[in-house]
Amino acid sequence: SVNGEWRSSKVSTGTTIIAVTYDGGVVIGSDSRASMGGEYVSSRVINKVVQVHDKIFCCMAGSLADAQAVTNAVIHQLSFHSMQMGEPPLVQSAASIMRSFCYNHRDELSAGFIVAGWDSKRGPQVFQVSLGGMVLEQEFTIAGSGSTYIYGYVDAKFKPGMTREECLTFTTNALSLAMDRDNVSGGVVHLAIVTEKEAEKQLIPGNKLPVIQSLE
Amino acid sequence: MAATAAALQFSAQVSSLNNYNDLYPDWTQREVSTGTTIMAVEFDGGVVMGADSRTTTGAYIANRVTDKLTPIHDRIFCCRSGSAADTQAIADAVTYQLGFHSIELDEAPLVQTAASLFRDMCYRYREELMAGIIVAGWDQRRGGQVYTVPVGGMLTRQPVSVGGSGSSYIYGYVDSNYRPGMNKEECLKFTAGALTLAMERDGSSGGVVRMAIITEKGVERRVILGNQLPQFSTV
Numbered sequence: 401s402v403n404g405e406w407r408s409s410k411v412s413t414g415t416t417i418i419a420v421t422y423d424g425g426v427v428i429g430s431d432s433r434a435s436m437g438g439e440y441v442s443s444r445v446i447n448k449v450v451q452v453h454d455k456i457f458c459c460m461a462g463s464l465a466d467a468q469a470v471t472n473a474v475i476h477q478l479s480f481h482s483m484q485m486g487e488p489p490l491v492q493s494a495a496s497i498m499r500s501f502c503y504n505h506r507d508e509l510s511a512g513f514i515v516a517g518w519d520s521k522r523g524p525q526v527f528q529v530s531l532g533g534m535v536l537e538q539e540f541t542i543a544g545s546g547s548t549y550i551y552g553y554v555d556a557k558f559k560p561g562m563t564r565e566e567c568l569t570f571t572t573n574a575l576s577l578a579m580d581r582d583n584v585s586g587g588v589v590h591l592a593i594v595t596e597k598e599a600e601k602q603l604i605p606g607n608k609l610p611v612i613q614s615l616e
Numbered sequence: 617m618a619a620t621a622a623a624l625q626f627s628a629q630v631s632s633l634n635n636y637n638d639l640y641p642d643w644t645q646r647e648v649s650t651g652t653t654i655m656a657v658e659f660d661g662g663v664v665m666g667a668d669s670r671t672t673t674g675a676y677i678a679n680r681v682t683d684k685l686t687p688i689h690d691r692i693f694c695c696r697s698g699s700a701a702d703t704q705a706i707a708d709a710v711t712y713q714l715g716f717h718s719i720e721l722d723e724a725p726l727v728q729t730a731a732s733l734f735r736d737m738c739y740r741y742r743e744e745l746m747a748g749i750i751v752a753g754w755d756q757r758r759g760g761q762v763y764t765v766p767v768g769g770m771l772t773r774q775p776v777s778v779g780g781s782g783s784s785y786i787y788g789y790v791d792s793n794y795r796p797g798m799n800k801e802e803c804l805k806f807t808a809g810a811l812t813l814a815m816e817r818d819g820s821s822g823g824v825v826r827m828a829i830i831t832e833k834g835v836e837r838r839v840i841l842g843n844q845l846p847q848f849s850t851v
Contacts, residue, residue: 552789574788580791
């Protein structure tokens, strides 16, 4: 309707984001929907997987404004840090910078993140930086509103040390399932695959997503 | 005992500004709830129903071996989630109504009839109730059927239905693992797996897995104890 409640709500990335380590790299993925008030889809193609450095990516969840502000600040600080050190930054450094923003401004911000990538010291890593500023390193992690629906699936299906293909299938399936059940997740799937050699970006349009067995 | 509880309640209300009041335990201020995970699956020849076994009053587990699968008639059961008091009261009322109806008809009642009775009550009293119910069973006319009556009083038939607070976590698992035309053994494995995953993630679900298999022949009850649950180790 013309006077819908969404007009007075903020843009949020009700979302599904995921990052999974495999043998030799990490796959990072997200959906592409930005919604307002749970009613109106303000963008159906936004990319929530943001590159903060050559081999480090971060995924945004929560209030889009807050997430973008924090991410831009991290990109700035990380590039400065990297120049000072004269070498590519550690994934843990990126997560640490992210965390200090989230923690110091915890009362004003409403955004959660996944920081993932590859560095020469510890290889592929995934960190979850949640709402209040906690950092947790995990082999894989899911976040965002849509993630509740796929906890069972990822708990059952994840194996450490998967191949690149297995990992891509696992990630796309998990995102598809969440996008099917969560009304504020949807659109296309954005992926980033980071290994020692390169950081590759992929986009899987809606009609190419795996069709999971339907109930009806 | 009741007087003490009443006195505690009154004092708790007076200091209601402080929700976390160290003087009085959490459970004195909370309603009993079957925050839960429940599930039912149709197969050719019957249904498999499953539930966890945890009943909570706030942070206290009032009953760790609850049976949330309640018989309504010889071959019709229901899974209860939400307020324990509400669902028990509704189930008792429907059991009476269905028993009476069956005697009048002089034949076994339809699963759809039982589900309809649940729906009528849940819809009529929707403002006062907090109940999510899955009705499942076997009848002569349509074989194994699963009907879901969520909070609010909708009624719909589904080949698979999950409910309760823990169900959110297993939608992905259920969507990807269910196939039409599974046999009884596959349904049992599917149900046990789904409930285990939900119990692992949901704080209000846990304990053992109770199951009921309803076919033309009758009802078979099973229990899977905590140490016998399927392992989904990601450690």
